[in-house]
Amino acid sequence: MGQVPKQRVSRHRQGNRRRHHHILVPHLVACRHCGETKRSHHVCPSCGMYNGRQVLTIEDRRRPEE
Numbered sequence: 001m002g003q004v005p006k007q008r009v010s011r012h013r014q015g016n017r018r019r020h021h022h023i024l025v026p027h028l029v030a031c032r033h034c035g036e037t038k039r040s041h042h043v044c045p046s047c048g049m050y051n052g053r054q055v056l057t058i059e060d061r062r063r064p065e066e
Contacts, residue, residue, distance in 0.1 A: 009017075028037045034047040043049070048056030 026039050029040045030036070031038050031044040031047060031049065032052075033049040034044060036044060036046040038044045038046075043055050046058065048054060048058045
């Protein structure tokens with residue numbers, strides 16, 4: 001059979017338990033190559049550079065002109 005809580009958990013105790021359940025803002029830095037903002041220790045999504053090397057080839061995604 002399932003267990004039932006012996007006593008109700010107060011709002012204060014519940015809030016203390018959930019104190020660390022918030023969303024963290026990612027730490028952004030400027031890319032040394034293109035100057036765009038990127039996450040630290042990640043490949044730059046705009047130019048594809050990481051640690052002074054070209055890691056990804058980024059295609060130019062523009063809308064086709066009519």
